[in-house]
Amino acid sequence: MINEDWLPHRRAIDGELAGYLVPAAGEPGRFAPVTIIGTIIEPETGPLPEAEARALVEARGLEELHGRWWAELPAPLLPGVLDASNPVAGWEWRLVVIVEADEERCVIRPQDPAREELESSAVLPVPVGELLRPE
Template sequence: MIPGHWHAHRREEDGEVLGYLEPVGGERYRPVTLLGHPVDGPVGEEDARAALDARGLSYLADPWLLSLPGRGEPIAVRILEVGPRRVRVANVDLGYEEADYGHVFVLDVPETGRLRPAGS
């Protein structure tokens, strides 16, 4: 679950939550995505909000990789849903025979590093 001391940052146009400002001391914040992944290092509040505005939400549609316990290579997944408590991803890896194509995995948010962009 997103910690209560993180502040939601909403897009001005429609109020959609783009991410969170994680207080890191003083007047510094770490902007984090909906998944809890850092976007930038600790910066002032305006810069943290600008980083989240620039990032937007399009990254959610990108291909992702999910590391699974006991499996050396991560599998390809697509994000289905992100909320303050969980993220749901679907298996899109045709080579992963241990779960059907489309099988849904549920992960806690903030996500702890098992999920990463496919291009990284």
């Protein structure tokens, strides 16, 4: 569940949620720009002034979700939808892609699914925390 103090940012062009501004502890007026799944957009910059953080979320918030990520999943991933919020011993870090994301959940699937995984996906809670890592 998204923290109540996270400020949503919607794209100017269409009003779609692009990410959040997370207030920096002990740094009034500074924010970490994060995606809709709670991953930091540019961690190396540290907290930014509000206008800069908003501009970064506007420009890259949704774009950041594309590409490959790592998640712990069973191999093979059985057909259907798996709740992957609590990885089990024996699951492997696998390359995945995000197929759907919103304020409540992030749906992923294997990057290169085996034949038996073509109808498989997994769901992570939002924010994803350490359950999903960028490649």
